[in-house]
Amino acid sequence: MTFKLIVSCLLLTVCFAALGQEKQSPKAKKHSSAVVEKGLIKVSVMYPFAEGKTFDIAYYENKHMPMVAGFLGSNLVKYTIEKGISSGIPNQPLPYMAIGTFYVKSLSDYQAAIGPNRDAIRADFANYTTITPVILVSEVVR
Template sequence: MKTKITLLVLAVVTILASCQHSASADSSKIKKGIIKVTILYPNSEGKTFDMDYYSNKHMPMVANLLGDSLKLLSIDKGIAGRAPEEPIPYLAIGYLYFDKLSDYQNSFGPNAEKIVGDIPNYTNIQPVVQISEVFQ
């Protein structure tokens, strides 16, 4: 029995480790004062989102285009609403982290057309973007 439990724990740890994005592996880079760009994809009737394309093609392309100014990225996949009967409020949320607002502006601006132009390849949702300074 102990062997089965040990193997199960090892399998879960291996699966979780393999699911992490390399850019999101170092959460120690998230500190007070860092800039966080949050890209929200609201859910509603008729909305679609291809998480495979987003996580394996779009976000790696974004990371490549933004270069060294991008310090970290992560992706959330919506799985449930607040209560069991409530729908998922967001199908996905992407996060991009930068040291300074100007780092985001200077790296995104020249690549905006290519990044925004790729959106129809994975969703029919108009994303909502929030730029924040991490406070705590």
Template sequence: MKFKVILSFLLLTTCLVAFSQEKPSGKPKQHDMTVNEKGLIKISVMYPYAEGKTFNMEYYETRHMPMMAGFIGSNLVKYTIEKGLSGRAPEDPLPFMAIGVFYVKSLSEYRAAVAPHINEILADIVKYTNATPTIFVSEVVK
């Protein structure tokens, strides 16, 4: 009897562990937003707002950023997408329509991964914006 109880417990525990693990969905991996970012390289791609400038957030979120994540590969820790709402105060002009940020382990690996695809990347930018992005590369200190 004791053996059956232990066996049942082990079977139940195994099932709970197996069914509680994340299953592959075939969708692109969502990047963990709780990652400790200290020491990572941060590539911020900022799209300035100006009269007549446009930005297609849906395309950027569903096509461009996943494409970039694919190019960057395992060097990518996570990426974020920000939609501009206002400047410093509500009446201030919007400084940026959007900002895309890549957190990577190595800047040289990032550059090596993106370089062969630069023409494809530049051709894709015009599909979602007519603004010229500003790029800021930094190291996360804290």
């Protein structure tokens, strides 16, 4: 019975770890508590839901977001990918199909990295979505 309990606990640990995985830069893995650090810049790329629009989450996760993360280099602390599943209000449409978020140390370094790569980033949209994203740049205050 002890062996079964140990195996069950290990399986639960692996499942919870897999559910909580986030994409991080190699440096961020060493300092994962820095993610909620006051003063970080958060760039949210939100894809609003609309009837007939498409979004390929697998491509976004495996190709697009890693490409953009590569442009950001050491300025990137972490990035996350969220897949919309429901509205917070019953019987209301899904507000966003997906949201990609980058946490960076410096807004000016972010802009310097994205500027020369903007055309490549935009050209890749056609590979995963028919949605024009809404982008919000904010500062983490807590």
